[in-house]
Amino acid sequence: MRLVFMGTPDFAVETLKALIAAGHDIACAYSQPPRPAGRGMAERPSPVHAFAAAQGIEVRTPASLKSADEQARFAALETDAAVVVAYGLLLPKPVLAAPRLGCFNVHASLLPRWRGAAPIQRAIMSGDAESGVTIMRMEEGLDTGPMCKVRRHAITPTTTAQSLHDELAALGARLMVEVLAQPEISCTPQPADGVTYARKIDKAEARIDLTRSAEEVRNHIHGLSPFPGAWFPVKATRLKALLCEVVQASGRPGTFLDDNLTIACGTGAIRLLRLQREGKGAMEATDFLRGFPIAKGTEAA
Known part of the structure; x- marks a missing residue:
C-alpha cells in the first residue's frame, strides 16, 4: 500500500520499521515539531x-492540522491509508x-479500557492483570473507533512501564502489518461497557504513599518506572x-525492616531492587548500598 505514517516517540518507530x-x-511521515532538549x-x-x-522519507512537522492548506497538502499525497501511532495531534x-481506506491507529490498551494518553502506565498502576x-x-472521538484487531499481553509482578512499552511497541508493529495484509479490513464497534480514561501522568503523582498496601506500592513504582520515577x-x-x-514482612509504614532495603507498607512490605539517588545514575540494590547504606530502623520521611 501507499501509506502516510504519523507518529512521534520511540514507541511509534517500531511500527514504521x-x-x-x-x-x-x-x-510521507508526519511527526511533532522538533523540541529543545539536552x-x-x-x-x-x-x-x-x-x-x-534517515530512510529518505519526507518528514512534515506541522504544529496543527486544522488549516485548509495543511489538510489539502495531506490529501494531495493520495494514500491508501494513514497509520497513526502516538502522534500527539488530533x-x-x-x-x-482523505486516505482511501481511512486512518488506522495502534493503541496500547485493550479498548475501551484506558482510552487516552497514558494507557501503559495506568494499566500497571491500577493493578491490571x-x-x-x-x-x-x-474517528473523531478520543480512541472511540471500531476495533480491527486485538492482542492481549500479561502484566506480571515484574512488569514495568518500560518493559511493557517495549513489548507492546513490538506487538503493535506486528499487528498493524497483519491488519494491512488483509484483503478486506473489517472492524467491530467497541463495547459500550468498560470505558476508562488514562489521563496524562502528572509529576505530582510520583511521590510514594507507603501507607498503601505493598501490592499497591509496587504497582505505583513499576507503573512510573523509569519515568518520571516514583520516589x-x-x-x-x-x-x-x-x-x-x-x-512477607510487616512493621510501621515507612520503616526499613533490615539492612537490605526492605521497607514496611500499610500492609506487607516491599524490597527495593533497583533505585536512584538524586544526581546519580540508576543502580542495583547491592551497588546502591555500598555508597548509601540505609540501616534497619531508618524512617522514610
Missing part, C-alpha cells in the same frame, strides 16, 4: 522524525477522510524506586 520491512510505500536546549527531532529522515475530519494492543479505525525521601535525599518485589 515494520511497515517498511513489509514492503509498503511510505509516501543541556544546550538545542532543537532535537523526534525519534520518528530522525528515523524516517486529526480533523478532512484528514481522517493484562494489557495489550488494539488496532482501530480512527520518597530518606535521610534528606529523594530516592527514586525503579524496581521492587513484595515480601
Whole structure:
C-alpha cells in the first residue's frame, strides 16, 4: 500500500520499521515539531522524525492540522491509508477522510479500557492483570473507533512501564502489518461497557504513599518506572524506586525492616531492587548500598 505514517516517540518507530520491512510505500511521515532538549536546549527531532529522515522519507512537522492548506497538502499525497501511532495531534475530519481506506491507529490498551494518553502506565498502576494492543479505525472521538484487531499481553509482578512499552511497541508493529495484509479490513464497534480514561501522568503523582498496601506500592513504582520515577525521601535525599518485589514482612509504614532495603507498607512490605539517588545514575540494590547504606530502623520521611 501507499501509506502516510504519523507518529512521534520511540514507541511509534517500531511500527514504521515494520511497515517498511513489509514492503509498503511510505509516501510521507508526519511527526511533532522538533523540541529543545539536552543541556544546550538545542532543537532535537523526534525519534520518528530522525528515523524516517534517515530512510529518505519526507518528514512534515506541522504544529496543527486544522488549516485548509495543511489538510489539502495531506490529501494531495493520495494514500491508501494513514497509520497513526502516538502522534500527539488530533486529526480533523478532512484528514481522517482523505486516505482511501481511512486512518488506522495502534493503541496500547485493550479498548475501551484506558482510552487516552497514558494507557501503559495506568494499566500497571491500577493493578491490571493484562494489557495489550488494539488496532482501530480512527474517528473523531478520543480512541472511540471500531476495533480491527486485538492482542492481549500479561502484566506480571515484574512488569514495568518500560518493559511493557517495549513489548507492546513490538506487538503493535506486528499487528498493524497483519491488519494491512488483509484483503478486506473489517472492524467491530467497541463495547459500550468498560470505558476508562488514562489521563496524562502528572509529576505530582510520583511521590510514594507507603501507607498503601505493598501490592499497591509496587504497582505505583513499576507503573512510573523509569519515568518520571516514583520516589520518597530518606535521610534528606529523594530516592527514586525503579524496581521492587513484595515480601512477607510487616512493621510501621515507612520503616526499613533490615539492612537490605526492605521497607514496611500499610500492609506487607516491599524490597527495593533497583533505585536512584538524586544526581546519580540508576543502580542495583547491592551497588546502591555500598555508597548509601540505609540501616534497619531508618524512617522514610
